[in-house]
Amino acid sequence: MARRPGTGQAEQVVLLELPIAGPLPQLRINGIMEGLRKELPSIAAIPVRRLDGRGDFDHILEVVRRFLRRSPLKRTLIGAVNDMCALAALRAFEEAGGGQHCAVMARTRFTRLRHELRRPGTRRLARWLTFRSATETS
Secondary structure (H helix, E strand, O other): OOOOOOOOOOOEEEEEEOHHHOHHHHHHHHHHHHHHHHHOHHHHHOOEEEEEOOOOHHHHHHHHHHHHHHOOOOOEEEEEOOHHHHHHHHHHHHHOOOHHHEEEEEEOOOHHHHHHHHOOOOOEEEEEOOHHHHOOOO
């Protein structure tokens, strides 16, 4: 979505954060934004929405659903603090008929999310692994 020819530019960035967890998870979100700024300098002109990603899958799913009910469907880059947030955001966009309007970046540790990345047509754009999980076989 972001840099492929003919796919258009992102119209907004949604960050699923976890403020209650402290500064370390916030560094993940900061890293996502720094990477976007480096690769897509025009991202500075795009609105950024910050949502609280705390809770279980159903709670996060509801947070993103609520956001989508209040905001018109736009081409969206989603930065998620963890895998649960990423998967919930994907599901909420798909339910709203916006599965093709989003791309998700998140840290991957769980097999469930690696399967999502391999799913044909997924909007999961990027993943990164911790050093420990980089040695796992997928």
